[in-house]
Amino acid sequence: MNPSVLRVTERIIERSRHTRSDYLARMDQARGQGVHRTELSCGNLAHGFAACAPGDKQRLKLAQGADIAIVSAYNDMLSAHQPLARFPNLIKEAVAGMGGVAQFAGGVPAMCDGVTQGQPGMELSLFSRDTIAMATAVALSHNMFDGVLCLGVCDKIVPGLLIGALSFGHLPVIFVPAGPMPSGLSNPEKARIRQLYAEGKVGRDALLECESQSYHAPGTCTFYGTANSNQLLMEVMGLHLPGTAFVNPDTPLRDALTQAAAEQVCRITALGRDYRPLCQVVDERALVNGLVALMATGGSTNHCLHMVAIARAAGVLIDWDDYAELSRATPLLTRIYPNGSADINHFQAAGGMALLIHQLLNAGLLHEAVMTVSGRGLGDYTREPRLEEGKLVWREGPHESLDTRVVADLAKPFAPDGGLKLLTGNLGRATMKVSAVEPEHRVVEAPAIVIEDQEALKALFDSGELERDFVLVVRFQGPAANGMPELHKLTPYLGVLQDKGFRVALVTDGRMSGASGKVPAAIHLTPEALRGGPLSRVREGDIIRVDGDNGTLAVKLTDDELNGRDVVTLNRRQHHYGMGRELFAGMRQLVTGAEQGACTLFADADAEHG
Known part of the structure; x- marks a missing residue:
């Protein structure tokens, strides 16, 4: 292992000794004994499956199979989340095939910074992360579930889902993304037209046409902003199935991966022999892995806030000194807009996550022996999924870049340090x-x-x-x-x-x-x-x-x-008023500073630990 990565990891472990211990103790208590819905009264349980089909009711009565919660950020206005409309039926079918039941436990709000940029609604954006965390907790509060599938993609949504799910860290949780839209207008051309508009050299019609060609289909925006940084993080932290992050929406491979995630979450519940709770997946080493991957790719600056808050939800304390030391130790391996001209689809074609993780593992920059939702540590994530004769299989991914303009070889990074x-x-x-x-x-x-x-x-x-x-x-x-x-x-x-x-x-x-x-x-x-x-x-x-x-x-x-x-x-x-901003007055009063995650959720816990 790289000595800086080890040093930062050990420092975080020591700094977090009390908060992490307290968190894990709470998760052990929450796990309780046996299937959670058996602890409910008959009236509670009857309410929980009243709308189910007869066969599903029987399974839930007898606790014969897993009950899987679906928590989704679906809405059909935002391109990144519109593909999620089809996912619940795919998931329910796959879980039924595993002898379980999947229930749509709740939806969480999903706003788009691309729509609210420069508008009053943008002032709700950061606070929407904590709102999503609370909405996730509400969805899971019925104590019916053995596992969770979180459906979300964009800026505040994935951090919010993860923060909320960590309060139920005794359950296994898999994140299920929708994937990026196909490539549209090139990023340099988009930037050029935006600057021409700012100078008054082209009109609004030209600007709107440019933006429409850039953001043109279902799926995540293709530049390397927070949404795609989220997907990179979920993968390198072991919360996706391998190779899930950047497969385009509404394709056979994307559907197969969604169904595979539903099957896998059934395998890793406490009902079976391969229990993989979220609280054990998201530990100090996984968080360091996430930070290293952000540095190696020049990831979103928003994760200077979000990763701090995510870590705190898992009882782990990180700060910007940790970011700085990891950045100094990590070479820059990608050029994806705005760090270059390529988009996320080009990154995927050049080798994608399998190549990136392979290179970082070889450099000793990632902890390999971590718990992941897939089963065998981070080495699993050097594989990539394919459909062969209609069957989903994983094959070893590329070990060398297929386009060194987008993903550098480790021996010749774009820069010696991180982003x-x-x-x-x-x-x-x-x-x-x-x-x-x-x-x-x-x-x-x-x-x-x-x-x-x-x-x-x-x-x-x-x-x-x-x-x-x-x-x-x-x-x-x-x-x-x-x-x-x-x-x-x-x-x-x-x-x-x-x-x-x-x-x-x-x-x-x-x-x-x-x-x-x-x-x-x-x-x-x-x-x-x-x-x-x-x-x-x-x-x-x-x-x-x-x-x-x-x-x-x-x-x-x-x-x-x-x-x-x-x-x-x-x-x-x-x-503080208009566009709903008056409803967030309490959050503005409670919120911590930027280096503490700009968070409103952990004031009592932080005070307890000084």
Whole structure:
């Protein structure tokens, strides 16, 4: 094993000793004795199977087979989740073939950041993760089930499903994705037209046509944002069947994988001899495996928040120092947009997850001897699924890249270190996705332009005031201020200015997105401005240095000068009402800082452990 990976793993284990022990003790207690529905009263149980077919009722009465919960993020507006409509029938048929029953236990909300980007609804996005976690818990609260299939794909949905399922970690859980849409308009061409629109050189009709050609069919968006980072994580953490992540929707292979997941979850319940509860699959080693894979691929910056919250749900404590050390130890092995021009389908064709996991295992960067839902450790995940004469089989995947422009050979990585960087200094702690930023743009030292609303940038751009070097400060965008919306709307304007030769960077206590792009962006800055973070003391014209090479972020002031200034305060009331935002007031008050996962769910547990 790579010594840095071992060191980080051991540090996390020691840091989490008490919280992890408490979590596992709760899961042991929850497992109880025998089949859970036998603990229900007759009235409880009758309510639980009242709508079932007679044969299913009999199975559930006698506890003869597994009862599998389906928790789904299906809706038919969002392309990534529309294919999930067909999954329950496929699952029920497969579970019945295993002598069990599958019940649709509950649906969870699934919103799309692509629809809400730059809109008021985006301020619900991050909090939707915790809402999904709670909805998952409600779905599983009936105590009827022996196993769970979680159906979801996109940004906050998979982390929310996993956080919620971890409260029922005594059950086996398999994640069942829908897969990416076929490739459409190339990512570089999409970015080019967006910048032309920002400059006023093409109209809305051209922009809409571009977007429609990019997002054009059922399935996940094909760039390597948070949705596809989610699928990579579920696979490398052993929560998918091998090779499941990036098979296109509505294909025979996708249907076969969905049915195979339903069959497998029946095999790994406590009713049989191969019990694989979620609490044992998601441990410190699996979480480190997930972080390493994110670094090796330049994955979504949103997982600087989500993985912290997922880990906390499993009783494990991780922080950005862990990310930073793993990033230094992990070579960058993929070029997928926004880290390159290829999309996720190109990655799959070049060797996909089987190749990536094979390379990382060979480099000693992943823990191989982990529990997975498939059965035999992470080595299983170097295989890929195929249909042979209508039968699903797994064959060893490629050991060498089939396209070194997309997936590098281990001996010749795209960069010696990973895709994410921790920035520290007198402004706090922030993260940067350096894998998407060319080396010549990673260090910017320039005067600050300070705004408190992303809408203000367009007016400045149109007026010509931005035709110079600057560091854009966008503050009061943290989780407590307004739910930490993604600020991806800034990207085209800043990209235009960078292309003109100006040195520009972004500093914000908000998020960008899973598609954080070519402009250096110090994001998730914590502590946030609303809670008195140093960003609230920055003034227009202050010189700020953003250094993605050395990992520093500082305003060129002495401690006395910075601390002697008054804190700027801002009334965010206009961001707290409308589009349902008033319903999330309690979450804005409870939410932790970005490095603690921007989470609202574990306040009591965290207080108990200091």
